[in-house]
Each structure stands twice: as structure tokens, then as C-alpha cells.
Amino acid sequence: MVDELVLYTNPQSRGRVVRWMLEEIGEAYKVEVLDYASTMKAPAYLAINPMGKVPALRHGEAVVTETAAICAYLADAFPQACLAPPPADRLRAPYYRWLFFGAGPVEAAVSNKALGFVVPPDRERMIGYGNIGHVMSTLEAAVSRGYLVGNSFTAADLYVGAQIGFGLMFGTFEKHPAFEQYWARLSARPAYARAKRLDDDKAAELKKAPG
Numbered sequence: 366m367v368d369e370l371v372l373y374t375n376p377q378s379r380g381r382v383v384r385w386m387l388e389e390i391g392e393a394y395k396v397e398v399l400d401y402a403s404t405m406k407a408p409a410y411l412a413i414n415p416m417g418k419v420p421a422l423r424h425g426e427a428v429v430t431e432t433a434a435i436c437a438y439l440a441d442a443f444p445q446a447c448l449a450p451p452p453a454d455r456l457r458a459p460y461y462r463w464l465f466f467g468a469g470p471v472e473a474a475v476s477n478k479a480l481g482f483v484v485p486p487d488r489e490r491m492i493g494y495g496n497i498g499h500v501m502s503t504l505e506a507a508v509s510r511g512y513l514v515g516n517s518f519t520a521a522d523l524y525v526g527a528q529i530g531f532g533l534m535f536g537t538f539e540k541h542p543a544f545e546q547y548w549a550r551l552s553a554r555p556a557y558a559r560a561k562r563l564d565d566d567k568a569a570e571l572k573k574a575p576g
């Protein structure tokens with residue numbers, strides 16, 4: 366029997382990134398939509414993610430949380446989708462590098478910027494991302510190559526690209542041509558369009574629901 370895939374999410378969350386990843390993989394999956402104020406903090410879900418946050422993924426008995434980790438897990442669990450270099454391949458180096466750069470420095474720098482927090486220049490050495498200018502120029506150079514890993518699209522592009530896409534939309538990323546061109550290419554993928562439509566429809570449905 367094939368292990369069931371279940372995505373725990375809310376259509377207005379980082380769960381959109383995992384939905385895109387699942388659409389790229391092309392395997393059947395179930396979706397459990399959680400409400401921020403109620404079901405996300407209820408014991409049944411806290412047993413899956415004690416952080417009370419989405420997304421989370423269950424694959425049979427295995428549970429994985431953290432958007433970047435979920436994307437990496439899915440890419441390895443379904444190698445036929447070719448979304449990660451094989452484990453022994455040297456391309457695993459840039460693959461890990463950019464996934465972790467996205468989940469660490471990019472996420473922290475962009476969140477701090479959104480909150481108006483600026484690292485005092487004399488404390489940059491102790492902050493993992495240093496300053497947001499360095500993070501952005503490093504990322505800009507990386508995406509200007511076309512893809513982050515070798516010459517093909519991987520889960521690293523999906524995860525980092527989704528951050529760029531959201532950032533351009535919400536104004537936390539500056540509209541540099543390199544970011545805009547990279548995102549235009551990624552968001553033209555059919556799996557992205559399918560995932561976006563499914564989450565947009567679910568969000569509209571929840572908005573209409575009474576209460």
C-alpha cells in the first residue's frame with residue numbers, strides 16, 4: 366500500500382510553497398486546512414507540530430515540518446520528479462547551500478526588515494545574515510545564473526523562488542530585474558499555476574464561509 370501524503374496548511378500561509386512542491390511531484394495528496402485561531406492550536410494538531418504552525422506534512426507515519434525541510438524531503442522521497450541532485454552528486458553542495466541560505470539568512474533578514482528591525486553595524490558579525498544588503502546582493506548574483514543548482518530547476522529554486530515571489534508582491538524584496546526575471550520564469554511553471562489556483566479558491570471559500 367502506498368503511504369498517504371497529507372498536507373496540513375492554511376491557504377494564507379507558507380503552506381502555499383509546499384502545495385506548489387506537491388503539484389510539481391505529481392503524487393496524490395490530501396489537504397487538511399487549519400484555522401489560525403482554533404484547530405492550529407488544538408491538541409490533535411499540536412501532536413503533529415508542537416509549534417502550532419503550518420505547514421506540516423505527513424507521509425505515512427513520517428511527519429516533517431519546516432517549509433524548506435518539507436520541500437527537501439519530498440524531492441528525495443520522489444526522485445522521479447528530478448527536483449534534487451542525487452545524494453552522492455557534487456551538485457548536492459549548491460543544493461544544500463541555497464536551501465539553507467533561503468531558510469536561514471534570507472528568511473531572517475526579510476522578516477526583520479518587515480518589522481523595521483535594522484542590525485546595528487557593530488553587531489553584524491554576530492548575526493548570521495550580517496546585513497540585508499549582503500544577503501540581497503548574494504541572492505541576486507545567484508539567481509542571475511538561471512537556476513541555483515546546475516542547469517535545472519530544483520526544490521532549492523522552488524523554495525527560494527517562492528520567497529522572492531512573495532517578497533516582490535509584499536514589497537519586502539526590491540524590484541531588481543534579476544529577481545523579477547527569475548520569478549517570471551519560475552511562476553510560469555504549470556505546477557505553480559495549479560497550486561496557486563487551488564489555494565486561491567480555498568481562501569475565497571473560507572472567506573465566504575459563515576463565522
Ligand SMILES: N[C@@H](CCC(=O)N[C@@H](CS)C(=O)NCC(=O)O)C(=O)O
Pocket residue numbers: 377378379380401405417418419420430431432433
Ligand atoms: N519556520 C516555519 C514557519 C512557519 C510559520 O511561521 N507559519 C505561519 C504561517 S506562514 C503560522 O503557522 N503561523 C501561525 C502561528 O504562529 O500562530 C516554516 O518555514 O515552515
